[in-house]
Amino acid sequence: MKAPAPLEALTEALRRLPGVGARSAQRFAYHLLQHDREGAALLARALSEAVTRIRHCSRCNTFTELEVCETCSSPRRDPSQLCVVETPADQLMVEQTMAYNGLYFVLMGRLSPLDGIGPKQIGLARLLERAADPALREVILATNFTQEGEATAHYIGELLRARGLKVSRLARGVPVGSELEYVDPSTIAQAMRDRRSV
Amino acid sequence: MKAPAPLEALTEALRRLPGVGARSAQRFAYHLLQHDREGAALLARALSEAVTRIRHCSRCNTFTELEVCETCSSPRRDPSQLCVVETPADQLMVEQTMAYNGLYFVLMGRLSPLDGIGPKQIGLARLLERAADPALREVILATNFTQEGEATAHYIGELLRARGLKVSRLARGVPVGSELEYVDPSTIAQAMRDRRSV
Numbered sequence: 001m002k003a004p005a006p007l008e009a010l011t012e013a014l015r016r017l018p019g020v021g022a023r024s025a026q027r028f029a030y031h032l033l034q035h036d037r038e039g040a041a042l043l044a045r046a047l048s049e050a051v052t053r054i055r056h057c058s059r060c061n062t063f064t065e066l067e068v069c070e071t072c073s074s075p076r077r078d079p080s081q082l083c084v085v086e087t088p089a090d091q092l093m094v095e096q097t098m099a100y101n102g103l104y105f106v107l108m109g110r111l112s113p114l115d116g117i118g119p120k121q122i123g124l125a126r127l128l129e130r131a132a133d134p135a136l137r138e139v140i141l142a143t144n145f146t147q148e149g150e151a152t153a154h155y156i157g158e159l160l161r162a163r164g165l166k167v168s169r170l171a172r173g174v175p176v177g178s179e180l181e182y183v184d185p186s187t188i189a190q191a192m193r194d195r196r197s198v
Numbered sequence: 199m200k201a202p203a204p205l206e207a208l209t210e211a212l213r214r215l216p217g218v219g220a221r222s223a224q225r226f227a228y229h230l231l232q233h234d235r236e237g238a239a240l241l242a243r244a245l246s247e248a249v250t251r252i253r254h255c256s257r258c259n260t261f262t263e264l265e266v267c268e269t270c271s272s273p274r275r276d277p278s279q280l281c282v283v284e285t286p287a288d289q290l291m292v293e294q295t296m297a298y299n300g301l302y303f304v305l306m307g308r309l310s311p312l313d314g315i316g317p318k319q320i321g322l323a324r325l326l327e328r329a330a331d332p333a334l335r336e337v338i339l340a341t342n343f344t345q346e347g348e349a350t351a352h353y354i355g356e357l358l359r360a361r362g363l364k365v366s367r368l369a370r371g372v373p374v375g376s377e378l379e380y381v382d383p384s385t386i387a388q389a390m391r392d393r394r395s396v
Contacts, residue, residue, distance in 0.1 A: 003290065004263045006248040013244035016237030018229045029248070030287060031216045033261060034306050037249050039214030044245035046211035047230070047238045050204040054231055063231060065202045089228060092201060108232055 007033070059130065061123065062088045062106040071104060078102045080137040084127065084156060086110050086144055090180045094142060099189040102140070105130055110143060111152040124156065131160055138166045140195055144179045145172070157198050168195040205231070259324060260286050260304040269302060276300045278335040282325065282354060284308050284342055292340060300338070303328055308341060309350040322354065329358055336364040343370065 002008070007029060014025035032040035056062065057069035064070070071077060081102025085091045091104050109122040119125075131139060139160050143149035157167045171194030174183055200206065205227060212223035230238040254260065255267035262268070269275060279300025283289045289302050307320040317323075329337060337358050341347035355365045371389040372381050 003286065004252060004261055006244070006251045006263065007261055010244040010248040013237070013241040016230070016234055016241060017226045026287060027217075028215045030285060032214070032245070033248060033252055034285075036214055039211070040245045040249045043211040043214060044242045044249070046204070046208040047242035047245070050208040050227070050231060051235050051238045051242070053204045054202060063202055063205055065204065087228060087232070088201065089224060 056108070057106075060104045060106055061108060061126065062091055062104065076101075079133070079135040081140060082131065082133075082136055082138070083140045083142050084153075085142045085180070086149065086152070087181070090142065090144070093180050093183070093185070093188060094192070097185045097189040097192060099192040100140075102138075107143070107152070110146075110148045111155055112148050119155070122152075124159070127156065128159060128163075131163065131165060136165065138168060140192075141167065141169045141198070142180065145170075145174050145176055146179065153198075167198055169198045170195050254306070255304075257328065258302045258304055259306060259321065260289055260302065274299075277331070277333040279338060280329065280331075280334055280336070281338045281340050282351075283340045284347065284350070288340065288342070298338075300336075305341070305350070308344075308346045309353055310346050317353070320350075322357070325354065326357065326361070329361065329363060334363065336366060339365065339367045343368075 003011075010032075011022070011025045011029045014020060014028045015022065017025075020028070032043075053065050054063050055065070057064045057066070057072055059068050059072040062069055062071070066073075078101050081100075082105055083091075083094060083100060083102055084105045084107065085094060086107050086109065088106055088108075091106055094100055094104075105127050107122045107124075107127070109117055111117060111119065111122065139156075141153040141157060143153045143156075153169055157169070160167045170188075170191040173187055173191040173194055174180070175187075180188065201209070208230075209220070209223045209227045212218060212226045213220065215223075218226070230241075251263050252261050253263070255262045255264070255270055257266050257270040260267055260269070264271075276299050279298075280303055281289075281292060281298060281300055282303045282305065283292060284305050284307065286304055289304055292298055292302075303325050305320045305322075305325070307315055309315060309317065309320065337354075339351040339355060341351045341354075351367055355367070358365050370385070370392060372378065372385060378386065
């Protein structure tokens with residue numbers, strides 16, 4: 001006896017979620033079919049919608065439904081500052097501090113040579129192109145304060161300084177070893193104010 | 199600044215998975231959109247398929263694509279025995295033992311008055327109907343050995359015995375391969391009471 005094929009397929013598909021193993025996937029599948037078929041249908045639609053409608057902003061690379069995201073096209077943002085973050089989640093976190101009014105570039109990753117993630121994989125060419133904007137005065141590196149984030153910041157810093165840009169890094173008010181997404185906004189605000197040239 | 203609507207909707211929908219909070223849901227959504235859009239599309243299809251095609255067997259209530267599941271319609275199963283389990287996962291587990299060749303009834307839950315789950319919610323009326331089958335000689339209660347599972351077994355046992363059926367319960371005792379030193383005292387006490395001649 002085996003579980004019916006569509007149930008097996010659903011369990012298998014749920015394992016694509018990060019950190020979800022065979023047991024959890026089965027628990028998710030059974031829960032949805034037993035107790036929340038409406039939720040399952042809703043999730044199916046949300047996934048299709050997101051995959052179809054979410055793309056990357058052509059300027060800053062963040063998730064958006066538009067060709068150019070709302071932040072990049074806002075006249076209220078200061079075009080002389082560019083904050084480089086690893087993920088859209090990090091960008092949201094910086095926004096929540098209300099301590100920054102410039103623009104962003106989202107790497108969608110970090111340098112990680114051991115995992116085969118080099119400058120090409122995180123699209124550094126696009127960042128350099130973006131950084132050629134004559135309105136730009138300063139690039140603020142807000143990658144995570146992990147080893148990989150620091151290495152990424154260092155690498156990007158070298159490249160941008162060589163192009164004559166002022167480059168700064170969030171101050172080490174942020175606890176070393178932690179990820180932006182999990183730090184409280186006031187700590188990030190402090191680090192934004194104390195950013196230093198590198 | 200907010201995340202784009204389809205991304206918010208996806209995060210919200212992922213929270214319908216049991217035990218998944220806001221943080222995990224966001225992590226799942228970002229992972230799928232950044233690193234595994236194919237997986238997201240696959241999961242969307244698997245969910246729709248499962249919701250459309252999976253229903254409950256009209257005899258045993260388990261998940262199936264058929265009106266009557268393969269186990270219930272198999273001529274090789276012994277129709278004089280009926281094993282009552284809480285979930286299809288439990289049913290698969292009993293099947294894997296190769297120690298049982300009768301039929302099943304899947305409650306799709308357990309009695310849990312505090313959560314508002316009474317006899318109606320777990321469809322006991324359908325079990326009683328099923329148990330009216332004249333071919334049936336014995337009902338084996340294989341609900342979990344938790345407080346709720348035990349209460350469910352007790353309740354069902356009373357009902358079925360009142361209808362003149364032989365009712366049994368899986369034996370309680372020391373798990374195979376375990377060392378007494380590491381088994382909890384109540385299990386050993388139970389095994390002592392239920393000891394059998396050898």
